[in-house]
Amino acid sequence: MQKSYCRNELLICEAAKRVFITHGLEGARMQDIADEAGMNKAMLHYYFRSKEKLFHIIFEKELENFFSNMKSILAGDASIQEKILRxxxxxxDxxxxxxxLPMFIFNExxxxxxxxxxxxxxxxxxxxFNSFSRAIRQAGESGQIKPVHPEHLFLDMMSLIVYPFISRPVINAVLKINNQEFGEFIQERKRYISALILESLTREAYHHEQ
Amino acid sequence: MQKSYCRNELLICEAAKRVFITHGLEGARMQDIADEAGMNKAMLHYYFRSKEKLFHIIFEKELENFFSNMKSILAGDASIQEKILRxxxxxxDxxxxxxxLPMFIFNExxxxxxxxxxxxxxxxxxxxFNSFSRAIRQAGESGQIKPVHPEHLFLDMMSLIVYPFISRPVINAVLKINNQEFGEFIQERKRYISALILESLTREAYHHEQ
DNA sequence: TTGTGGTTTAACCAGATGGTTTAATTTTCT
DNA sequence: AGAAAATTAAACCATCTGGTTAAACCACAA
Incomplete structure (x- = not known):
């Protein structure tokens, strides 16, 4: 599926990725991709035949990348807490x-x-998700964490991890920060999210004061 | 700013909203909006002059709606816990x-x-956000909740509330549900999120078993 | 040097696009 | 009822768009 690409094909893919991520399939223009790649437009058709074909190659690769990282972490030997932190x-990061990237993927x-x-x-x-589910169920059954529904925990984590990147312009405007400061905010955010999730999974139920 | 619109202006705005939300500014076509409104394309220009102007009217209204609901809830007299639940x-809902709507707003x-x-x-x-911040700070100082950084709590809540709608196609595919079942999942999700947030705000620190 | 295959380019194409112009039609006002 | 204003529609416009075509160019082998 992912064959070895020649130099020009790589150049085109890199340029196309940049343009598609910004404008999406409908908004991207082949002339803009050609300009970005430093070639003429007919070359794009020579190598990839159509806008649609080029888009799908880029999109599939990015989609796979988006979900693959978590899977390799889950396959390791670490404790469930360590896996969640990682x-x-x-x-x-x-x-x-x-x-x-997240906006591009979800929008398309x-x-x-x-x-x-x-x-x-x-x-x-x-x-x-299945790997995640198994890991969470096993950890719950063996008493490492409180038993929880994997779907909800998965969604908690994805929500907390991804959303800041979806809403970055609003966060920057509301908190009056720029993109570098956003990066620093995210480092802080990691610690906050980690604590929130791990505490929610700790085994004993908390006794409310009511 | 939001003047009283005649019947045709309303028809055009409703149609434009549907097309812009699906395709965004770059992808939307004036002919499609005209078809959706049951008019010819020249009428769009007669009433709204340009695609760009029409877009900005719709976008500003939807952006304002997106943030206004929380503000009115925060203005009430209820406890902070009740406000968060609401x-x-x-x-x-x-x-x-x-x-x-969220995808449309954040993508543009x-x-x-x-x-x-x-x-x-x-x-x-x-x-x-400032209203939220004040409410959270006051509740922390008065001992109703644990003192927390409002920015992070705000982001926790927005992340957990909005992200499922951004990633609906993935959720449906991974959980093997359709859009009606997604709605049911969201009802369940509300309860889960409410518990997670309120428990994280409860006043006494939890004692770890380590 | 010539022929071949592969690559690159400029010109071209049909249809789409946002917007304009003008005439026809309808509504409103006196 | 007639005139003026407002609305609606069809035709038109310049430019853009994805894609095609044919020629020019290049590298390599015989």
Missing amino acids: IIEEEM SMLSNPR LSRDPDHFLLKIHNSGAGET | IIEEEM SMLSNPR LSRDPDHFLLKIHNSGAGET
């Missing part, structure tokens, strides 16, 4: 290096969700 | 009635964030 740490997925169903399946999202 | 409940904001800075300011997002 997921939060590494996923957020990954997003800091390409803050536009939402335009025609049925058409992308196979792509989501192929991306490994389901397998990643 | 924010989660009502914001998620609002999003269930228009699940595409991320395309050219600097240009939208004034729009974010005018939307009341900053005021909403």
Whole structure:
């Protein structure tokens, strides 16, 4: 599937990624991609045939990347707590290096969700969730953490990890920070999220004061 | 600013909203908006002059709606716990009635964030956050909740409330549910989020077993 | 040097796009 | 009823868009 690309193909893919991430499939222009790659437009067709084909190659790769990191962390031998910490740490660092990626993926997925169903399946999202689910169930049964619904915990973690990158312009405006300060805020945020999640999973139920 | 619109202006705005929410500014076509409104394209220009002007009217209104609900809840007399519960409940219900809205807003904001800075300011997002901040600080000082950083709590809540709607296609695919079942999942999710947030704010520190 | 295959380029194409112009039609006012 | 104002519609416009075509160019082998 991912064959070895020649130099020009790589140049085109890199340029296309930048343009598609900013403008999406509908908004991207082949002439802009050509300009970005330093070639003429006919070259894009020579190597990739159509805008749609080029887009899907980029999109599938980025979709897979989005879900693959967590899976490798889950496959390790560490404790469940350590795995959760590593997921939060590494996923957020990954997003800091390409803050536009989540928006790109979710926006394109939402335009025609049925058409992308196979792509989501192929991306490994389901397998990643299943791995997560098994790990959380085992840890609950063996008493390492409080038994919880994996779907909800998964969604807690993804929500807390990804959303700041989706809403970055609003966060920057509301907190009156720039993009570098956003990065520093995210480092702080990692610690906060880690504590929130791990405390919610600690085994004894808390006694309310009411 | 929001003058009284005649019948045709309302028809055009409703149609434009549907098309812009699906395709965004760059992807939307004036002919599609005209078809959706049951008019010819020249009528759009007659009433709204340009695609860009029409877009900004819609966008500003939706942006303001997105942030205004929380503010009115915060202005009430209820306890901070009750307010948090109501924010989660009502914001998620609002999003269930228009699940595409968050994606639309954040995607357009991320395309050219600097240009939208004034729009974010005018939307009341900053005021909403300030209200939230004051309420959380007061509740912390008066001992109703554990003292926390408002920025992080605000982001926790927004993350947990909004993200499921951003990632709905992935959630549906991974959990193997359809959009109606997604709605049911969200009802369950409300309870889960409410518990997570309120427990994290409860006053006594939990004693770890380590 | 010539022929071949592969790559690169400029010109071209049909249709789409946002917007304008002008005439026809409808509504409102006197 | 007639005139003026407002609205609606069709035709038009310049430019953009994804994609195609054919020629020019390049590298390599015989």
